[in-house]
Amino acid sequence: MRLALYPGTFDPITYGHLDIVQRALKLFDRLIVAVADSPWKQRLFSLEERLEMVREVVKGWDRVSVEVLEGLLVDKVRRTGACAVVRGLRAVMDFEYEFEMALTNRTLNPELETVFLMTSMEYIYLRSSLVKEVAALGGDVSCFVPPFVERKLQEKLGGAR
Numbered sequence: 001m002r003l004a005l006y007p008g009t010f011d012p013i014t015y016g017h018l019d020i021v022q023r024a025l026k027l028f029d030r031l032i033v034a035v036a037d038s039p040w041k042q043r044l045f046s047l048e049e050r051l052e053m054v055r056e057v058v059k060g061w062d063r064v065s066v067e068v069l070e071g072l073l074v075d076k077v078r079r080t081g082a083c084a085v086v087r088g089l090r091a092v093m094d095f096e097y098e099f100e101m102a103l104t105n106r107t108l109n110p111e112l113e114t115v116f117l118m119t120s121m122e123y124i125y126l127r128s129s130l131v132k133e134v135a136a137l138g139g140d141v142s143c144f145v146p147p148f149v150e151r152k153l154q155e156k157l158g159g160a161r
């Protein structure tokens with residue numbers, strides 16, 4: 001059984017992330033979407049809210065589970081017995097950051113493999129902060145996030161409209 005871990009902040013989860021989940025399921029038997037606490041990163045949604053959104057939007061995939069990522073990613077990989085970490089690559093701009101992260105993780109655990117999956121062209125420009133900005137300014141984000149997430153964005157940012 002090949003288990004992989006897909007870590008991220010998911011603030012909030014977008015169709016771009018779901019595209020990566022779908023692609024990862026072609027390569028692995030099971031996938032854990034690991035939602036990082038990332039307390040140093042400025043976030044719109046709390047960890048509980050991000051977990052709720054991720055759980056809701058992946059509930060149709062029985063081979064996907066959702067867990068919290070606390071502490072180091074390499075430790076989570078060891079604990080879960082995952083054989084790889086999955087990350088999405090959108091454009092060249094992602095490469096340097098992902099390269100540094102993958103090599104740091106490999107230094108911490110030489111056994112760890114990171115698998116990069118190319119995001120679909122239609123989501124190549126997508127990032128959570130842009131979605132939040134568009135939503136905060138009253139724009140339509142239905143082509144970027146599932147309806148459940150869209151509602152959560154409206155609830156959270158409704159006052160700003």
Ligand code: COA
Binds near residue numbers: 010011015
């Ligand atoms: N589609 C759409 N957007 C995507 C995307 C995709 N396929 N892939 C990444 N993004 C966007 C995200 O929306 C996010 O946008 P934002 O900056 O506007 O919020 C950005 O790219 C980065 O997001 P994400 O994939 O969530 O990565 P991250 O950098 O927030 O997460 C962790 C990094 C959580 C994986 C990393 O910090 C980690 O491993 N933490 C655990 C602690 C640890 O081990 N640290 C050492 C790591 S070397």
